[in-house]
Amino acid sequence: MRTAPTPHLDVATPERVALTLPVAGIGYRCLAWLVDASLLFFFWLVAYFVFTLLVSDVLGVLQGLSGVAQTLMVVGFFATQWLYWTVSEVLFHGQTVGKRALGIRVVRLDGAPVSVYESAVRNLCRAVDFLPMLYATACVSMLLTRQHRRLGDLLAGTLLVREERIDLDKYTAAPEATAPVPSAAGARPLTPEDVELVLSFLSRAPGLAPDVRRRLGARLVERVGPPDAESLAAVLASAESTEAFLRARVQGAR
Amino acid sequence: MAIPLPAYVARRRQDWDALQALLARQRAGTLKLDELRTLDTLYRRASADLAHAQTFYPGTDAHRFLNQLCGQAYAAIYQPPRERWPAVRDFFRREFPATLRRERGFVGASAALFLLGIVLGAVVVLWEPRGAELLVPSGVRHYVAQGRMWTDDILSVAPPNSVASGIATNNLTVTIVTFALGLTFGLGTLFLMVNNGVHIGAITALCAREGMVGGLLDFIAAHGPVELSILVIAGGAGLMVGQALIDPGELPRGQALALRGREAVKLVLGCAPFLALIGVVEGYVSPGDLFPTWVKAGLGFALGALFWGYLLRAGRTDAEAAGMPADRAS
Numbered sequence: 001m002r003t004a005p006t007p008h009l010d011v012a013t014p015e016r017v018a019l020t021l022p023v024a025g026i027g028y029r030c031l032a033w034l035v036d037a038s039l040l041f042f043f044w045l046v047a048y049f050v051f052t053l054l055v056s057d058v059l060g061v062l063q064g065l066s067g068v069a070q071t072l073m074v075v076g077f078f079a080t081q082w083l084y085w086t087v088s089e090v091l092f093h094g095q096t097v098g099k100r101a102l103g104i105r106v107v108r109l110d111g112a113p114v115s116v117y118e119s120a121v122r123n124l125c126r127a128v129d130f131l132p133m134l135y136a137t138a139c140v141s142m143l144l145t146r147q148h149r150r151l152g153d154l155l156a157g158t159l160l161v162r163e164e165r166i167d168l169d170k171y172t173a174a175p176e177a178t179a180p181v182p183s184a185a186g187a188r189p190l191t192p193e194d195v196e197l198v199l200s201f202l203s204r205a206p207g208l209a210p211d212v213r214r215r216l217g218a219r220l221v222e223r224v225g226p227p228d229a230e231s232l233a234a235v236l237a238s239a240e241s242t243e244a245f246l247r248a249r250v251q252g253a254r
Numbered sequence: 255m256a257i258p259l260p261a262y263v264a265r266r267r268q269d270w271d272a273l274q275a276l277l278a279r280q281r282a283g284t285l286k287l288d289e290l291r292t293l294d295t296l297y298r299r300a301s302a303d304l305a306h307a308q309t310f311y312p313g314t315d316a317h318r319f320l321n322q323l324c325g326q327a328y329a330a331i332y333q334p335p336r337e338r339w340p341a342v343r344d345f346f347r348r349e350f351p352a353t354l355r356r357e358r359g360f361v362g363a364s365a366a367l368f369l370l371g372i373v374l375g376a377v378v379v380l381w382e383p384r385g386a387e388l389l390v391p392s393g394v395r396h397y398v399a400q401g402r403m404w405t406d407d408i409l410s411v412a413p414p415n416s417v418a419s420g421i422a423t424n425n426l427t428v429t430i431v432t433f434a435l436g437l438t439f440g441l442g443t444l445f446l447m448v449n450n451g452v453h454i455g456a457i458t459a460l461c462a463r464e465g466m467v468g469g470l471l472d473f474i475a476a477h478g479p480v481e482l483s484i485l486v487i488a489g490g491a492g493l494m495v496g497q498a499l500i501d502p503g504e505l506p507r508g509q510a511l512a513l514r515g516r517e518a519v520k521l522v523l524g525c526a527p528f529l530a531l532i533g534v535v536e537g538y539v540s541p542g543d544l545f546p547t548w549v550k551a552g553l554g555f556a557l558g559a560l561f562w563g564y565l566l567r568a569g570r571t572d573a574e575a576a577g578m579p580a581d582r583a584s
Contacts, residue, residue, distance in 0.1 A: 011328065015301040018308075019325045078426050093281065093329070109512070113329050121519040127427070128434035128442075151437050155495060157512025163326075166319040168270075171263035192311040195259045251260045 007147050009161055011111035019111065024104040024160040026142045029150075033135070035098030040084065082123055089119040103163045118156040125152030170203045194224055195250045205243055217242035224249055259311050269299055270323060280330050297327040348569030350524030353517060354487065355566065357494060361521075364447055364489030368482070371451015372458075379459035389456035425481065425529060425536075429488045433495070433522045440496015447489040454482075468547070476550040477536040479558025484525045484532070491518040528561065 011019040024032075055061050088096040093113050094106035106114050106122070114122075129138035129150045138150035147159050190198075198220055205213055221235055221242055235245045257265075273296040279285050280293065304320040311317050354361060378385040386395060428450070435442025461470040495511070495518050502510030539545055539553065 011325070013301065013324070013328050014332075015298060017301045017305050017324065019304075019328060020321055021325050107329065111325065111328060112332055117516050117519055117523075120523055121515050124430055124519065124522065125434045125437065127430045128437055152434075154508065155437060155511055155515035157508075157515070161325070163322060164318065166315050166322065168263055168267060168316065168319060171260045171316065172267060190258060192259050192314050196314045199260075250258065 009107070009109070009111065009147065009159060021107070021111065021161040022164070023147045024102075024162040025148050026139060028102050028104050028162060029142070029148070029160060030135075032096070032098035032102040032104060035101050036085075036096050037098075039097055040081070082126075085123040085126070086116070086119045089114055089123070090116055099160070103165070104160045105163065106158050107161050109157050109159065114156075114158055118158050121156035122150075122152035122158055125150075125155055128152075167203075170199045190224060190250060198224065198246050198250045202243060202247060205239075210239065213239050214242070217246065220246060259314060259316060262306075262311070263316050266303055269296055270303075270320070272296055273300055273323060273327060277326055277330055293327070294331070297324070297331060300324050300327065345520075346524065346527075350520060351565050351568040352571075353520045354524070355570075357490060357517065357521070360493045360497070361487055361490035364443075364493055365486045367444060367447040368451040368486055368489065371448040371453075372455035373451075374448070375452035375455025375457075376459040377455075378452075379456045380463070383463065386456060386460045389452060390460050394457060395460070425484075425533060429484060429522065429525065429529060432485065432488045433491045433518065436492030436495030436518070437499070438496070439499050440493050443489055443492030443496060446492075447486075450485065472547045472550060473540050475547065475554040476539045476545075476557075477532050477554065479554050480528060480532045480561050481536065483558065483561060484529050487521050487525055491521040494518040494521075532557070 007023040007025075009021045009023055011021065013019060085096060089106055092100070095104075099105060106119070108114055108118060129135055129141070129152055131137050135150075138152075141150045141154070142148045145154070149159050153159055201216055201220055205217070208216070217239060218236055221232070224246070235242055273293070276285065276289060276293045276296065279289070285293070300320060301324055304317075304324050307314070307317040307320050375389055379389060428446070432443055432446045435446060458467070458470060461467050494514050498510045498514035499507065505513065535553070535557070539550060545553075
């Protein structure tokens, strides 16, 4: 069973291999923005509290500043908002703190990391993407484009790709040294789909309810199991023996 | 026939783990030269493994893992050239002015729109004084009616919503929004340029009617030339984006947009330090009676001349000086 094809970015490398990078959808992006926005919010909150602790008459001090200081302050405030996104995207390989937390990164359309110009463009366009409120324009743009790009991404030629945490341990996990399991001599060779199915069952098995665990194990043994009846009965005797057999079966050719 | 997947993973996993570790070190910036060679070798091996997995084990986690691993290694190995300080220097010495000269058509169009707005605003207010109620903000009208400049209060402590920081915010917002609204097929930029022109024209005309044009000149003379130039340049950048959307030429619209967006943002980024500089002038020199009008006017004229002299002369090549149209074609 296949789900609907997810949007992806195809990259042809000079090594003649096609990379298929999954594109981050609107949900990932909103969550990453929430993380970044709350980070900035708390930064200014803390800065404000520190300031009020040090200075009692905040309004008076602000009004007492000369024109140049006030101007610099306002310019500095805007610059930090914009610099935060651009500097972290350029220095940390397309990731701000929020993007890192969500495991997404900004890349160019050819899969390469963003440079200063591209990052500058896409973050300058936040001003328009934010309109009329809370990134409404950006959300519409992300829903309408195939690779979930907001206007700034369209202008800069960038998009966000997702990184998954994939555990290879399940392939190489050593079988527990228990009683010898019946060999599956004469059974058909397994396809990669069978291997994937059995391995995902084995990694989930410890968390399943006992009867479900036995039932699923039995169905898998039925699919990949030994052809003769008495070894089948031995395999199905307990959940442990079933799983030991399955593990030996998928790792059999080692 | 391919060997079973677990056996394959077990055999090749060592290399993949090594590649992952090297990539982590590359990101941290602690990679040595001989490790770089290993990285290259391991990446090529992983690429071959990915091709193998695509053929024999498609749709498995091992395939996805290799895909992601190669994607990370690809991004680490085929990096665009990094911009460093020499690149920044080169940008301001040559690239920014050259880009501006190359796109002078757009900057010219933006300036024309702005002038059109000024003329419109001025004509309306001079022709029909009540038009000022429509075009001039009520706060400004209030001051003018009292025969005072609204900018006189900037250095005093009275109003907390100080005009100086308001103006600085305004400059920055207007510059960014003018550029970014190019994404509305240039219509937003067009509107903003004309609208800003109308405002300035209307205020000037109102001051002229009330006999306060001297006061207005006194305020805007020092920073006006450069600041309005920056606004016009940002408008030109917005128009570039709009033009790429309306008429992408031979490229698909998306590609044309990305290409022109990169050029256009150079104009905006190039203006940024000048905007900061002129903000200082505007906050410090322009308001109040600290400097006599002729000093302000002289300073404004000199800054404007320097700015445009820099834009038109810096990094000029011989081909450009000879007036060859080579740049326009590219």
